[in-house]
Amino acid sequence: MKRDDHLLLSSSFGTAAGAYAEHRPDYAQAAVRWAIEPAPGLRVLDLGAGTGKLTATLVAAGAEVTAVEPDPAMLAELRRGLPAVRALQGSAEAIPLPDASVDVVLAGNAMHWFDMAVAGPEIARVLAPGGVLAGLWNLLDDRVEWVAGLTRVSPVEAIGPRDTPASWRAETAGMHLPRTDAAARFGSPEQAEFPHGQRRTAESLVATLATRAGMLVMPEREREAALGRVLAYLAGEPDTAHGEFTLPMLTGVLRVRRL
Template identity: 55%
Template sequence: MVGIGNSEDQTTDEVQRRKRRARSFGAQAAVYAEHRPDYPEAGIRWALEAVGDRDGIVVLDLGAGTGKLTGGLLAAGVEVIAVEPDAGMRAELVRLYPGVTALSGAAEAIPLADGTVDAVLAGQAFHWFDQALAFPEIARVLRANGVFAAFWNTDDNTVEWVAGLRDVSRSSASFPPSSSDDPLPAHPLFAPFEYAEFAHSQRRTAESLTASIGTNSHTVIISPKERAEVLGRILDYLHATPETAEGEFDFPLRTEVIRAVRRANTPR
């Protein structure tokens, strides 16, 4: 499972690097919107299962970025409120989804009233949250028995050429590989978290997959010289790999989802 720990067990250098990576996406907003994958419908349905029988479901897309999860939520027929701290990312979301309410804010300070939404979902964002501050805020804005869920799209490294791509993609800013044994988060305001995994894929070419990886924070915050070297290495690898050398191909992904229901009768 994707690493979801807080920064409490990290060195000062690691904490600072994490902060730089978390703030790195705005400059890549348009490229991010073009090249990052969406999320599978089955995963979204699973995340919202606990509130699926409600009328007029309202979902907060927290750390919404350019709206990669927003689009799937709209397709599911729910009302979406987006909260995103980066102005560049938020502007791209508004351009793509002008009918969605998009607010400046963060998981640690959500600009909504108590009991506003039925669900809070986070796509590729929960690992940036300060959980000690974010969980009470998420619980505060949820209605009774509302649900929180977080999504991650991860490369399917069980595929040999994808595992090879992971190796050539690493930069000096890459985090250590996360463990599949990483524990699920826990908080007294929420029932125990559940985990599910969904097969997913994205149609790519060697060039567009290289561009996708170029939106990852570990390739954004490094020097221009190292960035050019890393992206060049990726493109060379893809052009030399039979499965990806020519034309379009399906890039295999796994979408990991965790979900938990807000406990009843707990203070906001």
């Protein structure tokens, strides 16, 4: 992806911060537990925290959480929803924390936005020896027939790379994690997937897809047409046409430990 396109997409979420907070899913608790399991303590940095979807799950798990988010509108939503959490403006490339000050760095649906050539040394700097870096992604479980159909009718801007288990495995297998150097060495990356789900209606699932970066920057007429096709598909499926249903998902985790 070209740098200008990357910046446009990564900076789009603030325009829909309220919708993001309302419609985006949280993360499977088992996935969060697995992500932080090897860490020496529970001082956790939620990096690229958005409106606090992962932050809230971490708080519920008893972690001592610091949330860092670059977008002012997203950060305002996080502070409104989780006023007791320490929430700072900053980025993966410039983390406003001291050296070795956290045991875990987590990123929920955010690590693919990081410039790891810059963010990698920053993460290594704030992460204590023995600490853990993990990315979490919510995936659509396309082993379910109607979900597979949804991925076929949805535009790539709404459901793209990393959004289904097979594509996520391939994408994260090649993801650039912090490189081994004299200052900090990391072990081999591990992947795991955990069952998850989100209660939705056809309308609220369409609203969820509308918060994807590619959809947010799409011309309005084109976006409305694309979302209309998705809504028509959901209205025609027995599993999704009438009232609430559970959207079958998995939370995928990519974990690496600092040695």
